[in-house]
Amino acid sequence: MKKSDVVRAVLGDRYHVAPLHHGGQAFAPTNIALCKYWGKRDQDINLPLTSSLSISLGNKGATVDLRIHHGAHDEIFLNEYEVDRVSPFSKRLIEFLNLFRHHHEPRFSVHIKSNVPIAAGLASSACGFASLIMALDALFGWKLDQRELSILARLGSGSATRSLWPGFVEWHSGIRGDGMDSHGVMIEETWPELCIGLLIVSEKAKGIPSREAMQRTVTTSALYSAWPAKVSRDLSLLKQAISVCDFPLLGKTAESNATTMHATMLSAWPPITYAIPETLLAMQQVWQLRSEGLSLYFTQDAGPNLKLLFLQKDIDTVKSHFPQAEIVQPFVGC
Ligand code: PMV
Numbered sequence: 001m002k003k004s005d006v007v008r009a010v011l012g013d014r015y016h017v018a019p020l021h022h023g024g025q026a027f028a029p030t031n032i033a034l035c036k037y038w039g040k041r042d043q044d045i046n047l048p049l050t051s052s053l054s055i056s057l058g059n060k061g062a063t064v065d066l067r068i069h070h071g072a073h074d075e076i077f078l079n080e081y082e083v084d085r086v087s088p089f090s091k092r093l094i095e096f097l098n099l100f101r102h103h104h105e106p107r108f109s110v111h112i113k114s115n116v117p118i119a120a121g122l123a124s125s126a127c128g129f130a131s132l133i134m135a136l137d138a139l140f141g142w143k144l145d146q147r148e149l150s151i152l153a154r155l156g157s158g159s160a161t162r163s164l165w166p167g168f169v170e171w172h173s174g175i176r177g178d179g180m181d182s183h184g185v186m187i188e189e190t191w192p193e194l195c196i197g198l199l200i201v202s203e204k205a206k207g208i209p210s211r212e213a214m215q216r217t218v219t220t221s222a223l224y225s226a227w228p229a230k231v232s233r234d235l236s237l238l239k240q241a242i243s244v245c246d247f248p249l250l251g252k253t254a255e256s257n258a259t260t261m262h263a264t265m266l267s268a269w270p271p272i273t274y275a276i277p278e279t280l281l282a283m284q285q286v287w288q289l290r291s292e293g294l295s296l297y298f299t300q301d302a303g304p305n306l307k308l309l310f311l312q313k314d315i316d317t318v319k320s321h322f323p324q325a326e327i328v329q330p331f332v333g334c
Pocket of ligand 1: 032033035036037038052159210
């Protein structure tokens, strides 16, 4: 199955319809996985080997403003600056846009505004592709539902599958070869006291793309065989924690899921780590504070930065130890 087959299957007759409008705009939040997606059963259409569960970060994410462009090529702007057409960033985006047009028509002018650092393990591609597919839907007038948008966003980046909703989202891995059952599903529960601290220790783009790291881990790490069972345990613990607002259970499960994922990478060959010395220092600081009684946990994705997990009652304490952390309350003000 190719990406273009999935697009045709989802759009049906709408695949050949000309754009209804000259432009489309959309915002999608970034999401942080509490139980990670790590490993694919299909490389081409980003089908995961396991399900995953995330939390969306409120107003932290990307806004895409998409317009029909009458020039010879697409033009892409990121936070007001034009991005080189041959950069890996633009290539990936243009490849995605190509799925939805015929003979390179129409061309687009894409303005992306992101308030999360790009490619530093803060899921910028998740909110980028989710907002892009929503903007395409608005421009073409397809009127796709959230499930269909989630399936199409997945073709840009796996984690984008979960960025179509606020709050907690589970991405069901699905079992079908065409991936029509592999999409996000919103978990209705809210948890207003829950806080996430974005601890940026480096804004540099990651060394190895997650796609490559994932594949190398699946094919070379002796620890990877333990991962699917770990995920299924963690998913049920997280859902239990969310349903009864058991924060220590949520924090412990999320942190242990992240450290296990990174252990599978470290045991890949050649070995992979996204941690830099500052990452380890911050982890040790979290562990120290926890041993002193603070209910503080972290998670880490494909980058050196940590996301701290804690409750509203501890905001001041967390701020005093990590003054540089940006604090997000995913359920407040949504
Ligand atoms: O969506 P991708 O291909 O950037 O992969 C994301 C992988 C992790 O961020 C490490 C885990 C996750 O579930 O988001």
